[in-house]
Amino acid sequence: MPRRETEAIILRTYPLKEADKIVSFFSRAWGKTRGVAAGARKLKNRFGAALEPLSHVRLWYFERETRELVSIDSAELIRSYFDIQSDYATGLACAYISEVCEQTLPEREPNEHLFRLVVLALEHLRQTGRIWPALTYFDLWAVRLAGLLPSVERCVACGSALAPDAEAYFQLYPAGLNCARCRLDGAWELSAESRQMAREMLRASLPHLAPRAWSRETGADLRRFLGQRIEAHIERKLVTRSALESVE
Amino acid sequence: MPDYAEPITRLIQQLKRLPSVGQKSAERMAFHILNNWSKEETGVLAEALLDMKEKIGYCSVCNNITDVDPCQYCSDPTRNPKLVCVVQQPHNIVAVERTRQYDGAYHVLMGALSPLSGVGPDQLKIKGLLERMKAGVIEEIILATNPNVEGEATAVYLSKLLKPLGVRVSRIAMGIPVGGDLDYGSFTSRACRQDVSAASQAV
Numbered sequence: 001m002p003r004r005e006t007e008a009i010i011l012r013t014y015p016l017k018e019a020d021k022i023v024s025f026f027s028r029a030w031g032k033t034r035g036v037a038a039g040a041r042k043l044k045n046r047f048g049a050a051l052e053p054l055s056h057v058r059l060w061y062f063e064r065e066t067r068e069l070v071s072i073d074s075a076e077l078i079r080s081y082f083d084i085q086s087d088y089a090t091g092l093a094c095a096y097i098s099e100v101c102e103q104t105l106p107e108r109e110p111n112e113h114l115f116r117l118v119v120l121a122l123e124h125l126r127q128t129g130r131i132w133p134a135l136t137y138f139d140l141w142a143v144r145l146a147g148l149l150p151s152v153e154r155c156v157a158c159g160s161a162l163a164p165d166a167e168a169y170f171q172l173y174p175a176g177l178n179c180a181r182c183r184l185d186g187a188w189e190l191s192a193e194s195r196q197m198a199r200e201m202l203r204a205s206l207p208h209l210a211p212r213a214w215s216r217e218t219g220a221d222l223r224r225f226l227g228q229r230i231e232a233h234i235e236r237k238l239v240t241r242s243a244l245e246s247v248e
Numbered sequence: 249m250p251d252y253a254e255p256i257t258r259l260i261q262q263l264k265r266l267p268s269v270g271q272k273s274a275e276r277m278a279f280h281i282l283n284n285w286s287k288e289e290t291g292v293l294a295e296a297l298l299d300m301k302e303k304i305g306y307c308s309v310c311n312n313i314t315d316v317d318p319c320q321y322c323s324d325p326t327r328n329p330k331l332v333c334v335v336q337q338p339h340n341i342v343a344v345e346r347t348r349q350y351d352g353a354y355h356v357l358m359g360a361l362s363p364l365s366g367v368g369p370d371q372l373k374i375k376g377l378l379e380r381m382k383a384g385v386i387e388e389i390i391l392a393t394n395p396n397v398e399g400e401a402t403a404v405y406l407s408k409l410l411k412p413l414g415v416r417v418s419r420i421a422m423g424i425p426v427g428g429d430l431d432y433g434s435f436t437s438r439a440c441r442q443d444v445s446a447a448s449q450a451v
Contacts, residue, residue, distance in 0.1 A: 085401055239364060
């Protein structure tokens with residue numbers, strides 16, 4: 001029964017029995033894992049605030065080959081995101097990040113790039129309090145890292161290059177962008193500005209993006225395009241995505 | 249697969265639906281009732297279950313579970329109606345009452361903001377609280393939601409909603425409990441430092 005030590009992001013917890021928790025965490029070294037934290041719901045417990053959602057922690061746990069759930073021994077906070085989640089909009093953004101990781105990550109498959117992306121998005125939320133740039137950047141890179149991002153430069157139907165200022169359209173199936181000539185019925189438009197934003201986000205890191213006046217409308221079409229890719233992949237709706245649409 | 253007689257199997261299946269009750273516990277309970285309880289005692293249990301489902305409802309004022317409307321806390325003339333303690337679930341009222349330090353009224357939200365579970369402000373019983381505020385009696389609201397992410401988000405959301413209405417809004421303290429010993433606090437962990445710094449802060 002090896003004792004493992006890893007950096008991790010707590011994705012979600014579920015109550016178990018009288019005072020325990022099932023913890024789903026995204027481990028830097030071993031990927032998404034689930035474990036039992038015994039006594040974690042007691043007032044006096046050895047985990048403190050370390051098992052709150054999206055806490056960046058150092059975890060120690062035991063693993064048995066025959067058991068799906070690991071046994072969490074102890075946790076120490078590296079960075080807490082408890083305070084930023086007390087604001088409803090930021091909390092919703094954090095919950096969205098958590099849900100996307102929980103739904104898209106395969107079990108026990110390390111993903112260093114996504115781990116760094118999650119930490120980057122959370123830090124940006126903490127420092128700026130602005131949810132839309134962080135979520136747009138997170139969505140774009142999460143979709144790309146999962147291998148689900150179609151080209152934003154070419155029409156998926158005829159293969160012609162999309163000019164930077166040309167109209168582009170997207171739909172649920174087939175995945176990808178269509179030019180105005182190949183546009184399908186009921187397709188949504190992805191504006192030239194949003195495509196430019198996507199190009200910029202694929203080149204530059206989140207803190208180094210060109211300053212913009214962000215609002216819910218900024219990049220909304222891009223987020224819809226990316227959100228559809230995630231939902232098509234997991235074959236279900238994201239609970240937090242619809243809630244985000246009501247946030248100003 | 250070998251099985252018990254149908255009535256026992258049926259009871260075991262029903263008991264297994266209770267939280268924290270698995271096959272073994274359900275079997276133990278079923279056989280305890282079968283072997284040790286008289287028919288009358290079993291009838292009392294069945295009657296109590298039915299009685300609870302038939303008589304228990306929600307208080308029209310505070311959403312507490314009750315068999316009389318308004319509930320015992322809302323109709324008690326000795327309690328202070330200017331003070332309202334907001335809790336997540338009806339059973340939280342019992343926890344606050346156990347302290348024997350509180351004599352105000354209550355309001356039950358029936359949950360906490362939890363985007364991952366699909367619970368937003370519209371799913372909580374906030375409208376009823378705002379209706380109570382309109383009467384102008386309430387002077388202070390104590391937010392006694394759980395000290396976790398969901399509870400904290402709910403408390404901050406409510407405080408932003410209630411403060412402009414001119415009431416004092418406070419939050420239950422978090423940190424080292426009375427009777428605890430500082431020597432046993434894990435001050436090397438940031439979690440504990442955060443708990444300490446958050447203690448007694450108003451929202």
